[in-house]
Amino acid sequence: MKSKDIAIVGILLAVGAILRYFLAMLHTPLTPNMIIAFYCLAIILIRPNIYEALGIGIVAGILSMLISSSIFPPANLVSEPLGALTCFGLYALIGTRTKLAPAVTTFIATLVSGFSFAIIAILLVSATILAAFHGSIGAFVIVFVPIVVITAVFNAIIVEILYLPSSRVLVRGQE
Template sequence: MKSKDIAIVGILLAVGAILRYFLAMLHTPLTPNMIIAFYCLAIILIQPKVYEALGIGIVAGVLSMLISSSMFPPANLISEPLGALACFGLYALLKSRTRFAPTATTFIATLVSGFSFAAIAILSIGATILAKYNGNLGNFVIVFVPIVVITAVFNAIIVQILYLPSSRVLVRGQE
């Protein structure tokens, strides 16, 4: 990865982390994970190698874990790399097929990250989750699934909006 690409990834991850931190401070019931949107944008823009995309996901996982107010922050160390790999693979498949590849890629990558986070949390702290949701895992699913889907829609829209101007800036920088 070129130093310019590393700088782009760093800036986008920092912006995502700052936005997530400030949104978490609002104490709303739904705190969108802007880190996912911005690492997807980074992967889409620079089109790294698979191990570089994994590295982006690991860094995103560490950032997410550090500023998370979620039930089990260490789950981010697995869910974010999985989301980054999903983004990498899906964008490689879709980029030449549709101009909405950034939207679809980010939407699916957010679902992968969110649902893998939930699965890891259930496996790791299932008893705590059951206690919080009156012993009914279905209640947890009813609450968690809409949060993940709404976040995926939000992230997909953000990335599609930012993709065109971002890609133009990168093309100008290469001229």
């Protein structure tokens, strides 16, 4: 990966982390993860190889874990790399087939990341979830699913809006 690409990834992850931190300051039980939108945008713009995409996901997972107010922050160390790999693979498949590829890719990557986070949390900290949600995993799921889906829609819109101007700026920088 070129140093310019590393700078782009760093800037986009920083923007996502700042937005995530701001949302975490609201102290809601579940916080939408804006880092996903920005690492998806980075992967879509620079088109890294699979190992670089995995690295982006790991860095995103560390950032998410450090600034998370979620029920089990270490789950981000698995969910974010899965989201990044989903973004990488899906964009490689549909990137040239539709103009909505950035939105579709980000939407699905957010779902993969969010639902894998939930599964890991349910498996590893079910006692905490039961205590927080009055003895019901179902209540956790009922609260969590809309947050993941709404975040996925929001992330898809953000990436679709930012993709075109961002790609134009990158093309100008190469001239």
